[in-house]
Amino acid sequence: MSDPGKAGDLLAQIPKGEGKSLPPVHLWNPDFCGDIDMRIARDGTWFYLGTPIGRKPMVKLFSTIIRRDGDDYFLITPVEKVGIKVDDAPFVAVTLQVEGEGEQQVLRFTSNVDDEIEAGAEHPLRVEIDPATEEPAPYLHVRTNLEALVHRNVFYQLVELAVPRQIDGQTWLGVWSGGEFFPIGPQP
Incomplete structure (x- = not known):
């Protein structure tokens, strides 16, 4: 420049x-x-x-x-x-809209810069667990190599929507969106 x-x-x-x-x-x-x-x-x-x-x-x-x-x-x-x-991710998912339920559920997020992202195969959700604090850090794929950190309040909404599902012999809690299941964490 x-x-x-x-x-x-x-x-x-x-x-x-x-x-x-x-x-x-x-x-x-x-x-x-x-x-x-x-x-x-x-x-x-x-x-x-x-x-x-x-x-x-x-x-x-x-x-x-x-x-x-x-x-x-x-x-x-x-x-x-x-x-x-x-510092972490370039965007923050600040709101969540939920349509439908079960495997037909669709989760639409809005970022801090007003991008609307529908979770699904092209925009997966993932949760990282901090090894020291064991605190979850949820992320949503926004576009090529870029993610949004899911705001804590929005993550609480996801936890409320979580349902159990067996994955490789273990029960996980997670959410459905766009026909995809996104694990949040193992069921206690």
């Missing part, structure tokens, strides 16, 4: 699309221009130069050009690629 201190320069390079389609960041391979002082906190707050970005439209715009390569996160335009820090 000509001046890595200016997030506005990066914004000016984002192609203006029509409708809700996302820019094809997976097709862009610009030169790496270095890291910028931008961070996404675990709660989904975006920071620039240590200050929260208070304008949601700006955060939403930046969220359309994020890409993860390996363990690293970047904001990508057709001509620039800059590194940013992500």
